[in-house]
Amino acid sequence: MDPNAMDFSGINWLGLGLAVLFNMILGFVWYAKFTPTGRIWMREMKIATDAKPTSAQMAQGMILMLVGAFLTMFVLAHNFWVYQDAGRNVVTNGVAGYKLTLMDGMTGGFFVWLGFFVPQHWSGVAWEGKSWTLFFVQAGYSLVTMVVAGILLVTVGHSG
Numbered sequence: 001m002d003p004n005a006m007d008f009s010g011i012n013w014l015g016l017g018l019a020v021l022f023n024m025i026l027g028f029v030w031y032a033k034f035t036p037t038g039r040i041w042m043r044e045m046k047i048a049t050d051a052k053p054t055s056a057q058m059a060q061g062m063i064l065m066l067v068g069a070f071l072t073m074f075v076l077a078h079n080f081w082v083y084q085d086a087g088r089n090v091v092t093n094g095v096a097g098y099k100l101t102l103m104d105g106m107t108g109g110f111f112v113w114l115g116f117f118v119p120q121h122w123s124g125v126a127w128e129g130k131s132w133t134l135f136f137v138q139a140g141y142s143l144v145t146m147v148v149a150g151i152l153l154v155t156v157g158h159s160g
Contacts, residue, residue, distance in 0.1 A: 109150025
């Protein structure tokens with residue numbers, strides 16, 4: 001990895017694509033009105049159970065979700081690539097040929113969730129009047145997404 005180049009050849013594109021797909025599928029299930037988390041989310045967001053978005057609202061939501069999921073997974077994949085590269089640096093006591101492990105994926109996803117997602121969800125409670133119940137629904141979704149994405153990014157496809 002050349003830190004002076006905008007080269008993304010070491011990104012695990014297959015893992016990234018699967019992580020985006022997983023994120024979108026999980027979102028549909030997690031927030032669906034037929035699931036406990038979906039019903040709780042709808043209640044806490046004060047969305048009527050018979051509410052149905054228009055085609056335009058649905059299209060906009062899908063596009064924004066796809067772009068957001070891609071950006072999140074791209075940055076996570078890049079973080080794993082850099083982490084693996086650092087792990088291979090023998091000058092700093094790394095191991096030549098180091099490969100990321102399942103535990104690297106799980107802990108990497110967890111710490112990204114803990115440091116970047118949890119504080120964002122907390123601000124909803126602190127400043128937007130959102131309930132702790134909503135916090136746990138949304139933070140739970142983010143946790144599952146990031147841990148599974150971490151696993152996919154280090155175990156499926158090629159990384160670096």
